[in-house]
Amino acid sequence: MAATLVEPPAREAGSDVMLPRPVRVSEVIQETHDTCTLRVVSPRGEPLPAFLPGQFSMLYAMGVAELPISISGDPAIRDTHTYTIRSVGLATQRFNAMRVGNPIGIRGPFGNPWPMEEARGKDVLVVAGGIGLAPLRPILYHVFHHRQDFGRLILLYGTRSPSDLLFRKELKRWEKQKDTLVMTTVDYGGMSWKGNVGLVTRLIGRIRLNPARTIAMTCGPEIMMRYVAYELQDHKGLDASHIHLTMERNMKCGCGFCGHCQYGPHFICKDGPVFRFRDIQPLMMQYEI
């Protein structure tokens, strides 16, 4: 399928970025015991705003709360947005209880995307932890749509247990793609689990990388991303400017007005959520931030 990334339009002066757009749930996929994927469409079927891999929307569970959720779907598909949500609190529970036809409000897309242009011509290493695979999935769709523009694609994916693995059917499909290596691991595997057991950082030691022509993108628990970045820097020779990660803080407005997501000199919602490791490395060990 030929697909081109569409740059989201610049916001018109006076357009209200704070006003949620009404959409409805068109499909619910139960991924694991605590995580679901929602596809949403406009009520009248018109295209939803274009997005770039790594961007997020503010999702409004009517009358409950608004949350920043990364878009986990294919950027080439314009008539739906896809969100993968793990149930960890009241609002995310509400999203996990959604049924087809339920209304949701969305604002966005917001944020700084994954560096897909910079990745052209390079090997792409994607390292995901748990629900962190969701914001990374659009990268994989984009690379598969433009296979000739990229080198090897390596996905390293770690979760707590085998039952927490997301997108299982797709993982199997991706494994069979040309020039693609998919490795999964779990922190705790029962004796029936035949795959890898151990941290996702372990898998990094098992792959061969050309540091000069590799770009790495990672998402997962912050502590995991930190060690992934160290591992890539210290043991694989990747420059900190070629390692990208996506940060998460308490985002409210989504566009840098309110300051809730301030992270040192940055606003996560506007300057991130995707950052170069080089730019935030000193902040990642600051207790005060």
Added chain:
Amino acid sequence: MNIQDLEHILEDHPFVQGMHYPHVRTLLGCCSNQRYSPGDYLFRGGQESHEFFLLREGTVSLELYVPQHGGLRVETRGGGDLLGWSWLIKPYRWHFDAKAITDVATLMIDARCLRQKCEEDHSFGYDILKRFAALMVHDVRAMSLQLIDMHKPLRA
């Protein structure tokens, strides 16, 4: 397998990356090619440890024996990994079982031979020790991250 083939395989393993050639040759003198089938044990907990393994291909499960339960899988290791530090520290006893989950190809290093060479050539011994120290730090860090259950939501 002839010694030249073995040398190429050894040189290709991440453990010997950047090692001086004379040290590679010394290590090669203690090295043999070993293969295991699924279900085979590379070593058992409690036994004396007189070897370690440079894994080339396949997956090995590290298991801890729990009485009345059986083996508890703690971690898996694969191609490019090293398996075993117990040969380095007295009383040279394995603490885990290592079981092949798939077909496994390894380079087995005879630890008695290696310990003797480390004693005879301290430069070589120090090189080996530094490499193992780095791996031990790596393992301890990985284990502590595994213990904190980082995938658990911060707010439930």
